[in-house]
Amino acid sequence: MIDVGILRERPDDLAAALSRRGVDLDVPALALIDAERRTARSDAEEMRSRQRDAGKSIATLSGDEKAAAIAEAGELSERYKLRVAEADELDASFMEQWVTVPNIADDTAADGFEEEDSIEITRWGEPPVFDFETRDHADLGAALGTIDIERATKISGSRFGMLTGKMALLEMAMARWSMDVLNGYGFTPVLPPVLVREQALFGTGFFPADREQVYSVEEDDLYLVGTSEVPLAAMHGDEILDADTLPVRYAGFSTCFRVEAGTYGKDTRGIFRVHQFNKVEMFSFVDPETSREEHDFLLAREEELVQALEIPYRVVNVAAGDLGASAAKKYDIEAWFPGQERYREITSTSNTTDYQSRRLKVRFKDAEGNNRLVHTLNGTAVTGRALIALVENHQQADGSIRIPEALRPYTGFDVID
Numbered sequence: 001m002i003d004v005g006i007l008r009e010r011p012d013d014l015a016a017a018l019s020r021r022g023v024d025l026d027v028p029a030l031a032l033i034d035a036e037r038r039t040a041r042s043d044a045e046e047m048r049s050r051q052r053d054a055g056k057s058i059a060t061l062s063g064d065e066k067a068a069a070i071a072e073a074g075e076l077s078e079r080y081k082l083r084v085a086e087a088d089e090l091d092a093s094f095m096e097q098w099v100t101v102p103n104i105a106d107d108t109a110a111d112g113f114e115e116e117d118s119i120e121i122t123r124w125g126e127p128p129v130f131d132f133e134t135r136d137h138a139d140l141g142a143a144l145g146t147i148d149i150e151r152a153t154k155i156s157g158s159r160f161g162m163l164t165g166k167m168a169l170l171e172m173a174m175a176r177w178s179m180d181v182l183n184g185y186g187f188t189p190v191l192p193p194v195l196v197r198e199q200a201l202f203g204t205g206f207f208p209a210d211r212e213q214v215y216s217v218e219e220d221d222l223y224l225v226g227t228s229e230v231p232l233a234a235m236h237g238d239e240i241l242d243a244d245t246l247p248v249r250y251a252g253f254s255t256c257f258r259v260e261a262g263t264y265g266k267d268t269r270g271i272f273r274v275h276q277f278n279k280v281e282m283f284s285f286v287d288p289e290t291s292r293e294e295h296d297f298l299l300a301r302e303e304e305l306v307q308a309l310e311i312p313y314r315v316v317n318v319a320a321g322d323l324g325a326s327a328a329k330k331y332d333i334e335a336w337f338p339g340q341e342r343y344r345e346i347t348s349t350s351n352t353t354d355y356q357s358r359r360l361k362v363r364f365k366d367a368e369g370n371n372r373l374v375h376t377l378n379g380t381a382v383t384g385r386a387l388i389a390l391v392e393n394h395q396q397a398d399g400s401i402r403i404p405e406a407l408r409p410y411t412g413f414d415v416i417d
Contacts, residue, residue, distance in 0.1 A: 001358045017104045022113045022321040037090035044083040047076050103355040105320035106329035113321030125312030127336045132397040136339025137388045138270030143399050161271035166416040171387050173410035178280045178381040187251035192231035194254050195222040200234035203360035205326030212261045228252030229378045232283035237360040247286040280381035291351055291375035298349040298379035299331050308406040311389045312336040314343055326352040335389035346386050349379030
């Protein structure tokens with residue numbers, strides 16, 4: 001949630017910022033509701049004060065004066081209740097709209113509204129040239145007996161996959177390896193809950209905008225997370241952090257669940273876009289003065305990991321209109337997928353500034369003793385998509401998969417065959 005001050009003090013700037021994100025909001029109408037609710041609340045408080053003063057004077061009065069004072073206090077009480085009810089209704093009307101307003105995009109975020117509007121800022125490695133007919137991960141895994149779509153579908157339906165044998169060990173190795181790398185940079189490993197309360201999803205900005213993408217367990221009023229960003233961000237909700245401890249960095253490993261609503265017929269082959277996958281996620285709580293530097297730091301960690309996996313990639317600055325609700329700026333790493341003959345996203349890192357911390361009430365005490373909102377950032381370390389990119393880029397003529405040097409101490413083997 002953004003600071004309401006921008007609506008009150010710079011409504012034209014807010015309208016321009018929302019237009020850049022492709023959001024259609026009647027800013028003047030919302031500003032009017034905000035003004036009306038504040039006036040209603042102020043009126044109510046004034047009536048409450050007058051009611052108290054009238055109540056205090058009753059004891060000093062007698063006769064008709066006392067009766068008049070009692071009548072006035074009663075009238076003020078009724079008017080106060082009505083005005084409070086009106087203020088509450090206006091608050092609800094305002095917040096219903098305000099919570100849908102996305103973060104203000106950073107000035108350096110790319111312009112545009114679609115994935116194609118992202119701007120490439122760097123590239124590493126060259127797409128491999130094979131002297132044999134290449135196969136995608138689904139065919140490679142099926143031939144090796146290590147990616148089983150058919151049985152996963154039999155068990156759970158479409159958009160599920162099952163890794164077996166060395167492929168399963170490879171995914172676990174990637175998770176542990178990335179955790180070790182990140183731990184060396186001060187990230188605390190975390191195995192967070194994957195079932196969370198609604199407030200955690202609201203606080204991170206996934207609700208209300210992305211509610212349709214989230215699985216729910218209605219009988220327990222809990223939700224399955226689509227990323228460990230959610231519990232990692234919420235773990236310090238309503239807390240005041242010590243400034244000397246910032247930045248606070250976590251690396252969370254979790255299974256993630258996404259409905260993938262609205263993507264029917266898109267990326268249905270193999271395990272590129274599935275309902276369930278595993279991910280190692282980086283998350284940082286930082287002083288607002290250092291959040292841009294932290295964003296660069298997270299991107300550098302992502303690049304370090306992808307380079308160690310020997311996967312060609314490019315980094316793109318995501319367009320403002322294609323950002324998630326909480327993000328002010330986002331970088332994606334798009335790996336080369338020989339099976340698709342194109343670059344596709346395998347990691348992203350976002351600076352959400354104080355959007356999440358305002359909702360979650362995560363603060364720190366600055367040098368002057370004032371409580372201020374921290375900035376929060378997140379970034380992907382590894383997911384199943386990185387595994388897919390590894391498999392396709394390191395395939396060999398005999399159908400085997402070469403394991404990158406960085407992972408061999410973790411896998412215990414150097415090839416899947």
